[in-house]
Amino acid sequence: MKRPTFASLFVIGFLGLPAAGLAQGNSCLDCHKELDGALQAAAVAFAQDVHGQFGLSCRDCHGGNPATDDVDKAKDKSFKGAPKRERIPEFCGGCHADAAKMRGFNPSLRVDQLDQYWTSRHGQRLKAGDAKVAVCTDCHGAHGVQTARFPKSMTFPWNIPQTCGRCHADKALMASYLLPAGQLEDYRASVHARALFDKKDLSAPACNDCHGNHGAYPPEVGSVSGVCRQCHPSAGELFAKSPHKKAFVEIEAGECGACHGNHKIEAPTNALIGSTAGSACIQCHEAGSKAWTTAAELRSLLEEFESGTASAEVALDAADRKGVEVSEARFKLQDVHTILVSAKNLTHGLDLAEIRKAIVDGENALAEVEAAGQKALAEARFRRRGLVVATICLALLAAALALKIRRLKEKRMAS
Ligand code: HEC
Ligand code: HEC
Ligand code: HEC
Ligand code: HEC
Ligand code: HEC
Ligand code: HEC
Ligand code: HEC
Ligand code: HEC
Ligand code: HEC
Structure with missing residues (x-):
């Protein structure tokens, strides 16, 4: 009605x-x-x-x-x-922090947003009388509030960077707190943003997946890796076993961020490791040190293996274009790729022996690809040789037929 x-x-x-x-x-x-x-x-x-x-x-x-x-x-x-801005958290919390009230509507909805909020930098600053920080309505709106599951909601993953960026990309506002204002721009250039926006991969992190929803706070140096590890457990485990674990705590370096950055995280390449410009290692390791030498060796091991993999791929593509059946070799190449990815992952453990072993396995697998490729080529050559013989036979047959027809014609003309 x-x-x-x-x-x-x-x-x-x-x-x-x-x-x-x-x-x-x-x-x-x-x-x-x-x-x-x-x-x-x-x-x-x-x-x-x-x-x-x-x-x-x-x-x-x-x-x-x-x-x-x-x-x-x-x-x-x-x-x-x-309500005035500084009263908004309590205003919304009037219901959302009241378990008895909320149970009547939705017993499974959490009621800790207000408590969490007071632990965040936003909440702490608000309590100290600064109303420019985020309050509930800055992230949810006041009218037109939507659950995070609704794609148009301010808290839906691909709207979050904008929601936070309204303040955090405001250079003047952030300068007054002596904070950088480039997180949104950096994030947008990251492998995570590409996954979230281009591939529509909702498992890729937006701001809140690393900073929390209500307890929005930068993770302490020691807990940064905890955030990344939730989604990249294997890099995290290897790092924890490496000599960097203890060393990074001492020098207060971000466990993952020291090499990958916090926001502009790019898809890593071999350039990130080694003793040349662009490598993360030379930020901290001096030329000639043991770690520097290890970095250089890891780089050349990975590079050699990766270029071997790439040439195998080029060769298979070329054969494929000529119509050679290479599916078996391609299948084996997948194993090589898996080993390459795992060798790169192993760099986090800094265990040279373990990485050498992985690369030996990889090279053996690469040899199998080459063998399968050679076999396919030999078969193709054999078939082509067969084809040449058949073509010659056909040509001879055609010539013989033509001769025969001419003779018949000549006979008819003569008679
Ligand atoms: C017949 C028209 C009318 C009705 C009915 C009415 N409002 Fe309003 N409201 C206004 C006008 C005009 C203003 C702006 C002038 C003012 O502040 O009084 C206003 C202002 C407001 C404001 C903002 C200003 C403030 O005091 O904080 C709120 C909130 C509000 N109304 C809520 C309500 C709610 C809730 C109801 C129903 C219980 C309601 N209004 C009923 C006309 C109305
Ligand atoms: C009068 C009580 C009350 C007040 C005050 C209130 N809410 Fe709610 N809110 C609810 C109820 C009830 C729901 C529905 C429960 C659900 O969504 O499952 C809800 C739902 C929500 C949701 C969606 C939760 C979800 O994901 O399902 C958000 C977000 C929200 N409120 C934010 C706010 C904000 C921000 C304020 C302050 C501006 C506020 N609420 C004030 C009662 C209230
Ligand atoms: C800095 C931004 C921000 C602030 C400030 C904020 N929220 Fe949220 N809130 C979020 C995000 C992001 C989510 C969605 C989480 C998700 O993806 O499910 C959320 C989710 C919720 C939900 C759904 C249930 C849940 O906990 O996931 C409720 C209810 C809610 N917020 C209420 C509030 C209230 C009340 C306040 C103020 C005390 C508040 N929020 C302040 C960002 C914020
Ligand atoms: C979930 C709680 C909630 C509900 C429901 C709600 N409001 Fe509000 N309203 C707020 C909060 C919080 C503010 C202040 C924050 C702001 O201005 O963004 C506000 C502000 C306002 C204002 C002042 C706007 C301004 O910018 O001056 C008006 C007018 C108003 N509400 C009217 C209404 C009317 C009409 C309804 C029903 C259709 C309504 N509100 C429902 C929470 C609510
Ligand atoms: C209404 C503006 C506003 C919005 C929206 C906002 N913030 Fe903030 N935020 C601030 C201000 C202002 C500070 C500075 C407080 C301080 O650190 O002294 C801050 C501080 C922070 C800090 C602590 C920075 C530091 O090291 O001091 C983090 C982390 C943060 N916000 C993350 C977020 C995230 C994530 C979102 C979105 C989910 C968000 N903020 C939304 C205004 C906002
Ligand atoms: C992949 C995880 C991740 C994502 C996504 C992320 N951050 Fe961060 N952010 C971090 C880490 C790690 C730090 C450094 C914390 C430290 O130094 O203790 C940080 C630091 C910050 C700081 C403190 C100032 C600074 O730059 O060091 C702010 C403010 C901030 N982030 C806001 C944001 C905003 C806004 C977004 C979304 C546009 C975002 N972050 C997305 C991980 C992330
Ligand atoms: C919420 C889960 C999540 C969190 C938290 C997260 N990531 Fe990611 N990350 C992903 C996903 C999903 C991808 C895959 C993107 C793609 O290639 O499609 C990815 C990709 C990457 C890549 C590129 C991998 C490659 O093979 O190209 C790196 C490097 C990376 N993340 C580092 C980090 C670091 C460092 C942190 C912490 C500061 C972090 N991630 C936090 C989910 C997460
Ligand atoms: C943020 C600074 C920092 C970065 C970046 C960094 N390291 Fe380290 N690394 C250290 C510190 C500190 C130690 C412990 C003290 C030492 O041996 O120099 C260490 C130790 C090592 C060790 C053990 C050395 C030994 O004597 O046993 C190796 C190997 C190593 N790093 C390799 C690397 C490689 C490879 C990279 C690049 C992918 C890298 N490091 C990047 C700071 C860093
Ligand atoms: C010492 C520098 C360094 C640190 C610290 C570091 N990484 Fe890496 N990361 C690298 C290098 C080097 C590569 C491989 C680059 C290549 O050869 O392609 C890499 C590759 C990756 C990849 C893509 C390959 C894979 O493993 O899937 C992810 C994801 C990743 N790192 C996540 C993390 C996370 C999470 C942390 C924190 C626990 C972390 N990294 C800490 C240097 C580092």
């Missing part, structure tokens, strides 16, 4: 008719829809609001009397108006 409009309420009021049905109506909504600017925007946005979908209304947050179209009566003693 269509709700009575402001105009119809006005007519009812004007004619002095009893306001039938008004008790179930919502004069707040109806009146505000007819206003303009922010007063109207609140009512319009509410059509998409999760609170409205759960049967809550203006009054549940703002108080007041929605059963009268008289402004003064509507804003009665119970009317709370719009």
